Amino acid sequence: MLRGLSCALVFGLGLSASTSASAAGNDFRLNSKLANGDGIFFSQAGNVFSSNPAAWNSFVGELSYVFAPRFVTPAETLGYAGFHVGLMYSATFVSSDAPYWFSTENAASTGAPDGALQTLQLDVRKGLPGSLEIGLNLLWLANSSMFAPGLMLDWAMLEGYTYAPDVSVRAGVNTVVGMRDMDLTVAAFDIAVSKGFGLGGMFHLAPYLAYSMMLSGAASRVIDPTPEVENDADRSIVMDKIGFGDMLQHRLTIGTRMLVYILSITLQGEFEFLRDDPDGRKLFGGVATVSAKLGLDF
Numbered sequence: 001m002l003r004g005l006s007c008a009l010v011f012g013l014g015l016s017a018s019t020s021a022s023a024a025g026n027d028f029r030l031n032s033k034l035a036n037g038d039g040i041f042f043s044q045a046g047n048v049f050s051s052n053p054a055a056w057n058s059f060v061g062e063l064s065y066v067f068a069p070r071f072v073t074p075a076e077t078l079g080y081a082g083f084h085v086g087l088m089y090s091a092t093f094v095s096s097d098a099p100y101w102f103s104t105e106n107a108a109s110t111g112a113p114d115g116a117l118q119t120l121q122l123d124v125r126k127g128l129p130g131s132l133e134i135g136l137n138l139l140w141l142a143n144s145s146m147f148a149p150g151l152m153l154d155w156a157m158l159e160g161y162t163y164a165p166d167v168s169v170r171a172g173v174n175t176v177v178g179m180r181d182m183d184l185t186v187a188a189f190d191i192a193v194s195k196g197f198g199l200g201g202m203f204h205l206a207p208y209l210a211y212s213m214m215l216s217g218a219a220s221r222v223i224d225p226t227p228e229v230e231n232d233a234d235r236s237i238v239m240d241k242i243g244f245g246d247m248l249q250h251r252l253t254i255g256t257r258m259l260v261y262i263l264s265i266t267l268q269g270e271f272e273f274l275r276d277d278p279d280g281r282k283l284f285g286g287v288a289t290v291s292a293k294l295g296l297d298f
């Protein structure tokens with residue numbers, strides 16, 4: 001049933017996206033140029049075009065935070081018979097002054113990239129025996145033709161003790177479809193600690209803290225750096241493939257879930273963590289995501 005629901009949703013949203021404008025504001029092109037005529041993801045020397053790996057890597061890195069699996073739940077699981085359905089809004093703040101964000105349709109038409117990329121996500125999760133949980137989700141980058149269906153697994157290795165916190169390990173993967181110039185898949189492996197409190201009988205609060213390791217895989221299609229010139233395929237470029245394991249990033253998440261009867265409201269912030277910069281590793285990077293989720297927990 002979950003699979004059917006997810007397929008219907010992918011189809012429904014995909015259809016509405018494809019019948020709207022052919023390129024939306026957050027869609028981007030890898031052959032984009034800055035206002036001064038320089039390529040963003042490529043450089044030119046005479047008639048020779050070559051890719052710009054630094055811009056490509058940074059772009060894939062930040063885009064990975066937008067499309068990464070987002071668990072948005074405390075460590076406790078739904079329980080054997082539990083079922084959750086939820087809708088989430090997120091905004092990811094990126095380095096919008098970096099040249100690679102000038103590759104969007106938005107930046108091309110307004111001259112300035114958006115500082116926040118907004119997404120909507122539909123989540124369904126089902127509790128299983130043995131403190132396990134399985135979930136399906138569909139993420140959509142607003143104002144774009146990009147969707148990322150995803151799958152997650154959750155195992156609460158410790159839960160339900162009076163004086164100990166709940167601890168769970170989660171794994172998820174989301175694959176982006178609908179990108180014109182590239183493919184991107186992001187996997188996240190995460191450990192979460194939380195503690196639930198009952199407040200006055202009807203109300204339950206569960207703050208949580210989680211650390212995630214994120215692995216990205218990305219590949220570009222053949223990019224034409226000279227769309228204004230035909231029959232010059234010899235000038236085409238392909239960005240370096242980023243295999244799984246080539247790009248490892250980290251994320252720290254803090255959030256809380258409020259549960260009133262079956263209605264759940266979850267608020268969380270995710271922060272780029274242990275950023276590996278050319279001038280050394282920093283505790284926090286510049287990318288952050290805030291999320292608000294409304295759900296029903298049966």
Ligand SMILES: [Ca+2]
Nearest residue numbers: 224226227229
């Ligand atoms: Ca061309």
